[in-house]
Amino acid sequence: MKLLLLFLVMGNWIHxxxxxxxxxxxxxxxAAVESAASVSLSKELKSVQLDAEPILVCYKGAAYMMEAKYAFNPISKLSRFSKGKNAIEHAIAREPSNMEMRFIRFSIQTNLPGFLGYHTNISSDKQKLLAGVGNLKDKTLKDNITAYLIASKKCTSEEIKKLQQ
Structure with a gap:
């Protein structure tokens, strides 16, 4: 009984x-428009390691990307960009069908300058999002993905019509 209680307490503490x-x-x-939110996002994810839940690792990668956006030093920008890219790709490799992680990568890649070379998944992520957004149970996530796809200028008029239905 004491052992069970210990596991329950530890489980709550870890969670x-x-x-x-x-x-x-x-x-x-x-964080896309406010550097203070970027700092807060990074703080929330400070303890997340690469072996954590893939969605948390993906958000940590996104936090690195946001840090890169607001960093002044070019070396720091590139370092944070690389850490972010690696974390996002690691997370998606672990859970490739996760729509939210595909959305994070899509939203990042569609906003990065082309010279960084991190744009190769835009088309495949867009197709995955278009195919699966209608099946999402989380209404807020579904609405956010739909709105972003429409605003991204990466969808055809036919795809936009389907999203608006």
């Missing part, structure tokens, strides 16, 4: 360290 997905989503969207 409390993991950031809330809803918080990460809000910070991610705000």
């Amino acid at each position: 409390k360290d993991a950031p809330e997905l809803s918080t990460l989503r809000k910070l991610y969207y705000r």
Whole structure:
């Protein structure tokens, strides 16, 4: 009985360290336009390691990307970009069918300058998102993906019509 109680207490303690997905989503969207949100996103994900849940690793990669966006030093920008790219790719390799992670990568790749060379998944991620967005149970995530796809200028008029239905 004591052992069971110990596991329950430890399980709750470990779970409390993991950031809330809803918080990460809000910070991610705000971080695109607000450096303070980027700092907050990074703080939320500070303890996340590469062996954590893939979605958390992916958001950590996105946080590195946001840090790169707001960094002044070019060497620091490139270092953070590389860390972010590696974390995102690691997460997606572990869970390739995760729509939210595909959305994160798509939204990052569609906003990066071409000279960075991180744009090769735009088409495949877009197709994955178009095929699966209608099946998402999370209404907020579904609405965010749909709105972003429409605004991204990466969809054809036919694809936009389907998204708007």
